[in-house]
Amino acid sequence: MTTTDALGAVRWSLTDTLVLAGRSLRHWRRQPELLLLSTAQPVVLVLLFTQVFGGAVATPGMRYVDWLVPGVLVQVVAWDSAKTAVGVAEDLASSTIERFRTLPMSAPAVLAGRTLADAGRNLFVVLAMLAAGVLAGLRLPGGPLAAAGAVALAVAFGYALTWVFAYLGLRARGGEAALAAGILVVFPLMFASSALVPVETMPGWLRPVAAHQPLTAVIDAVRALMQGRPAAGATAIALAWTAGILVVAVPAAVRRFYRVAA
Amino acid sequence: MTAAIRAEGLVKRYAGVQALRGVDLEVPAGAVLALLGPNGAGKSTTVGILTTLVAPDGGRAEVAGFDVRRQPRRVRAAIGVAGQHAAVDGRLTGHENLILFGRLHRMSRRAAGARAAELLDRFDLTGVADRLARTYSGGMRRRLDLAASLVAHAPVLFLDEPTTGLDPLRRDQLWAVVDDFVAAGTSVLLTTQYLEEADRLADRVVVVDHGRVVAEGTVDQLKHRTGRPTLDAAFLALTAPGAAVPAMAGRAA
Ligand SMILES: Nc1ncnc2c1ncn2[C@@H]1O[C@H](COP(=O)(O)OP(=O)(O)OP(=O)(O)O)[C@@H](O)[C@H]1O
Numbered sequence: 001m002t003t004t005d006a007l008g009a010v011r012w013s014l015t016d017t018l019v020l021a022g023r024s025l026r027h028w029r030r031q032p033e034l035l036l037l038s039t040a041q042p043v044v045l046v047l048l049f050t051q052v053f054g055g056a057v058a059t060p061g062m063r064y065v066d067w068l069v070p071g072v073l074v075q076v077v078a079w080d081s082a083k084t085a086v087g088v089a090e091d092l093a094s095s096t097i098e099r100f101r102t103l104p105m106s107a108p109a110v111l112a113g114r115t116l117a118d119a120g121r122n123l124f125v126v127l128a129m130l131a132a133g134v135l136a137g138l139r140l141p142g143g144p145l146a147a148a149g150a151v152a153l154a155v156a157f158g159y160a161l162t163w164v165f166a167y168l169g170l171r172a173r174g175g176e177a178a179l180a181a182g183i184l185v186v187f188p189l190m191f192a193s194s195a196l197v198p199v200e201t202m203p204g205w206l207r208p209v210a211a212h213q214p215l216t217a218v219i220d221a222v223r224a225l226m227q228g229r230p231a232a233g234a235t236a237i238a239l240a241w242t243a244g245i246l247v248v249a250v251p252a253a254v255r256r257f258y259r260v261a262a
Numbered sequence: 263m264t265a266a267i268r269a270e271g272l273v274k275r276y277a278g279v280q281a282l283r284g285v286d287l288e289v290p291a292g293a294v295l296a297l298l299g300p301n302g303a304g305k306s307t308t309v310g311i312l313t314t315l316v317a318p319d320g321g322r323a324e325v326a327g328f329d330v331r332r333q334p335r336r337v338r339a340a341i342g343v344a345g346q347h348a349a350v351d352g353r354l355t356g357h358e359n360l361i362l363f364g365r366l367h368r369m370s371r372r373a374a375g376a377r378a379a380e381l382l383d384r385f386d387l388t389g390v391a392d393r394l395a396r397t398y399s400g401g402m403r404r405r406l407d408l409a410a411s412l413v414a415h416a417p418v419l420f421l422d423e424p425t426t427g428l429d430p431l432r433r434d435q436l437w438a439v440v441d442d443f444v445a446a447g448t449s450v451l452l453t454t455q456y457l458e459e460a461d462r463l464a465d466r467v468v469v470v471d472h473g474r475v476v477a478e479g480t481v482d483q484l485k486h487r488t489g490r491p492t493l494d495a496a497f498l499a500l501t502a503p504g505a506a507v508p509a510m511a512g513r514a515a
Pocket residue numbers: 276277279280281299300301302303304305306307308346
């Protein structure tokens with residue numbers, strides 16, 4: 001393959017990816033209530049949690065709302081990423097993917113397009129939650145730049161997770177099964193983390209697990225960035241998790257894609 | 263001139279089922295071949311292999327001069343496919359579906375839009391172009407799926423039971439569309455349960471049963487060989503269990 005061929009192939013893969021991301025965006029435009037609901041849910045969560053747990057949880061050197069919002073934000077990012085599994089599984093079940101495979105398109109673009117669109121939805125949800133958090137009293141002493149970094153980190157992590165869920169979606173039989181598998185993976189990560197309560201308050205056996213799982217790493221980094229605390233170490237760990245997940249999940253999903261599609 | 267489609271000894275096993283036991287067929291460039299056979303005979307499996315969707319366990323096949331296993335990309339660039347089950351995106355409108363296919367066929371936005379409008383018109387879908395495809399009737403979805411297979415002006419066309427579910431008027435319209443494409447040089451492999459359709463569209467017919475070719479030739483040759491006056495009767499004679507016809511000594515053309 002000559003360089004021009006290779007460049008052309010990359011260009012087409014990108015175009016195919018964007019065309020398919022556009023397809024997902026159109027789906028949402030056709031069902032705006034879906035996007036609205038998936039945004040409203042986390043917003044309600046933020047408002048509820050701050051009010052309900054606000055008085056009960058002691059957080060070290062931090063108001064509870066400042067502790068909680070980064071936690072719920074990353075929880076919701078993980079939760080939202082799980083929807084990728086449903087979309088992929090539904091495309092597979094409805095033989096849409098089979099149809100795409102008779103086209104001269106770049107096959108992994110089916111996954112890349114969907115994960116890209118899902119990252120876009122994730123960003124939207126994160127921004128809405130941040131606004132709700134501020135409404136509930138969240139302060140951002142880290143400043144706008146650090147806050148933007150925190151949002152970017154959360155969305156990047158969510159993007160890495162969508163590839164894990166793309167893989168699960170390709171393994172599952174149908175959207176329902178994919179959702180069940182997604183929940184099974186996501187729930188322990190969401191709650192055995194520093195999202196809602198400090199890890200130190202958990203039972204001894206759980207503490208090391210909760211302290212060293214990826215969601216806690218990302219939550220800690222987002223929290224430090226938003227609060228203007230030293231964040232370099234936490235951010236590095238969070239980025240390492242993000243990169244590590246991508247390095248494993250992208251090839252696994254692509255390989256799986258070629259397999260189910262063969 | 264190379265054949266548009268050439269398959270030799272195609273074999274496909276599924277768990278517990280021998281779907282194909284060595285299927286040979288050839289479609290000369292510009293010709294129309296009808297693949298006939300009872301349910302489960304192996305028609306869709308054959309189409310699947312030729313359209314790069316199914317990996318064969320044995321045999322080889324070329325489409326538009328490219329090997330389906332070693333050059334699947336090239337094959338895909340040369341084919342239009344309408345599968346047995348309409349696979350359109352129900353959450354997009356008819357118009358958006360066709361544009362999506364055009365774009366994935368690497369047409370410009372503008373060219374894809376123009377082509378979509380043209381095909382919607384051709385398939386009588388202009389009035390419902392902006393409705394979500396999941397609100398379409400079965401026949402409408404089918405027509406949209408067929409339109410999608412024609413977006414690219416591919417030189418080789420695969421239509422798996424294209425008229426199933428179409429009303430007589432729409433069936434005639436589809437036949438006319440196929441005629442136009444053939445007149446413009448497109449080669450077609452179609453499967454059908456309607457012998458009338460094979461009679462109307464195809465230059466040659468291949469009859470498969472239990473994963474084997476049991477007869478092939480022109481429609482007239484089949485009638486002649488089976489000694490049955492109609493294609494229906496000839497078909498039944500060929501594929502009925504314990505068919506009385508002397509095993510169609512007739513693979514010879
Ligand atoms: N994915 C699959 N897994 C297992 N068996 C399969 C699969 N696809 C096809 N088969 C089997 O292979 C055989 C041939 O099926 P195929 O779909 O090719 O038949 P067909 O001639 O298209 O039938 P029909 O007229 O009903 O569409 C059948 O016995 C079918 O059950």
